[in-house]
């Protein structure tokens with residue numbers, strides 16, 4: 523029986539924060555006390571946990587007294603400003619933003635892959651990886667163990683809920699405007715997202731890659747402990763409500779086969795193989811929404827690069843890409 527903990531959620535009213543509440547409930551996480559934190563706008567609002575209303579409080583530096591686990595999901599600026607206060611008050615911070623991910627002394631953890639890393643947290647902070655990276659790593663980890671991963675070429679198809687609730691509102695309002703023949707307004711994205719795809723997720727860096735793409739390039743190395751892993755990626759926003767998809771070409775040290783790749787997924791917690799081309803059976807975003815597992819399909823030998831497999835993975839980025847992964851990390855403590 524695990525000891526019940528005082529848990530705080532920073533960003534409790536957001537898309538990920540609400541999902542964290544659901545994951546704590548569904549997984550029967552032992553919570554002795556729950557502190558829900560958000561901006562002053564939400565103070566006094568009530569959210570339900572295990573059938574009881576819990577009042578949301580305004581986030582302050584002083585509100586972490588007695589908190590043992592602080593799940594942060596309110597953006598990088600908030601994590602940078604308040605994460606150290608929570609850690610100084612004695613909480614283990616599990617941070618869902620990119621603020622600390624690549625910092626030395628902050629483990630970057632996917633519980634199915636590197637659970638042991640969570641134990642070494644000299645700053646009292648554990649980072650939850652980028653959502654697209656988590657989903658990609660879930661697909662690649664069993665293959666890495668079978669064949670030794672060398673490089674990855676990826677293209678993502680990222681849902682609008684990855685931009686929070688406002689992404690959903692933008693897609694919905696644009697679809698309605700187009701159906702009524704009205705002008706389309708874009709506030710969240712640089713272009714119309716309805717009936718379109720946008721080859722930009724987050725802002726551009728001098729390298730020509732976007733920040734989201736750099737997360738994919740860098741975070742996998744840290745999670746897998748492969749400093750020489752080479753990754754290139756194009757991240758694309760698509761008019762899908764929820765669940766990110768990723769098309770991958772992965773190159774390995776050792777020879778590969780489709781049968782051995784399929785066998786590599788057998789018995790792996792958190793990944794399911796859905797791959798029957800004859801019956802048009804493969805994973806799609808509608809299949810993973812609200813679900814814990816990442817789904818892998820379309821496995822074939824890559825036609826260009828030796829020792830390589832082409833494959834497709836889909837996962838709910840609010841859940842395994844964020845809230846569920848954070849709660850699974852909390853379960854390791």
Ligand SMILES: NC(=O)c1ccc[n+]([C@@H]2O[C@H](COP(=O)([O-])OP(=O)(O)OC[C@H]3O[C@@H](n4cnc5c(N)ncnc54)[C@H](OP(=O)(O)O)[C@@H]3O)[C@@H](O)[C@H]2O)c1
Pocket residue numbers: 532533534535536537538539559560561562563564565581595596597598600618619620652653683684685686687688839840843844
């Ligand atoms: N959405 C995803 O798929 C996804 C996936 C992986 C990681 N993430 C990361 O998770 C974090 C949250 O994303 P989200 O999609 O849940 O965003 P969201 O729906 O916009 O929610 C943001 C949350 O942060 C709170 N917040 C904003 N400003 C604040 C302030 N000054 N003080 C205290 N709380 C404040 C908001 O509270 P109010 O309601 O009071 O404004 C809300 O609870 C981000 O770092 C994001 O990058 C998101």
